[in-house]
Amino acid sequence: MFIKSIPKRIISLGLGVLVLVFALWGAVAYFAPGQCTLCNFIKSHAPCIVNMQTGEVQELDLYFPHATLVGEIADVQESSIFSFVSAAGATGTKTTSPYIIQLDVPMIQDPIIKHKFCTDCRKKLGNQSFGYVLADLYIAGEPVIIPIEDGMQVNLRCYEITAVRNSADGVYELTIKGTYDN
Numbered sequence: 027m028f029i030k031s032i033p034k035r036i037i038s039l040g041l042g043v044l045v046l047v048f049a050l051w052g053a054v055a056y057f058a059p060g061q062c063t064l065c066n067f068i069k070s071h072a073p074c075i076v077n078m079q080t081g082e083v084q085e086l087d088l089y090f091p092h093a094t095l096v097g098e099i100a101d102v103q104e105s106s107i108f109s110f111v112s113a114a115g116a117t118g119t120k121t122t123s124p125y126i127i128q129l130d131v132p133m134i135q136d137p138i139i140k141h142k143f144c145t146d147c148r149k150k151l152g153n154q155s156f157g158y159v160l161a162d163l164y165i166a167g168e169p170v171i172i173p174i175e176d177g178m179q180v181n182l183r184c185y186e187i188t189a190v191r192n193s194a195d196g197v198y199e200l201t202i203k204g205t206y207d208n
């Protein structure tokens with residue numbers, strides 16, 4: 027009886043330790059992610075749109091990138107394009123004559139996906155009740171959050187950002203105008 031009971035105790039102890047290890051691992055992964063979607067994003071010249079419900083981040087690039095320098099734009103911009111844009115769930119169009127991105131940013135009220143953002147970034151995002159923000163990710167590891175608000179007008183490097191809330195369907199009409207003069 028005594029001999030039989032030892033392995034069972036060891037097994038239950040082992041299982042207990044395993045459960046504890048997995049619980050701690052899960053808690054650490056949830057509350058302190060190693061990969062913050064904003065802090066680890068590649069240096070970006072243009073403002074980036076962030077979907078806080080999915081953690082998706084996408085640069086709203088208007089200009090052709092520099093051939094060798096990451097996060098910089100080419101000195102000479104020459105080409106004319108029109109394209110549709112789909113960025114982190116927001117959709118719109120992009121033209122390069124003039125340089126303008128127009129996006130319809132939908133209203134989302136779902137909670138933020140916490141484990142995609144580090145503690146610092148969650149603090150910066152903390153008082154945003156609406157599902158999207160813009161972020162300036164030009165300085166690596168130091169994201170700057172730009173809330174999307176009705177009537178906003180923000181200048182960032184060679185980008186002029188404005189947003190108007192369309193009261194009919196509730197979306198924010200976000201416009202990014204390029205002012206780079208080459």
Ligand SMILES: [Zn+2]
Pocket residue numbers: 062063064065066143144145146147148
């Ligand atoms: Zn972060």
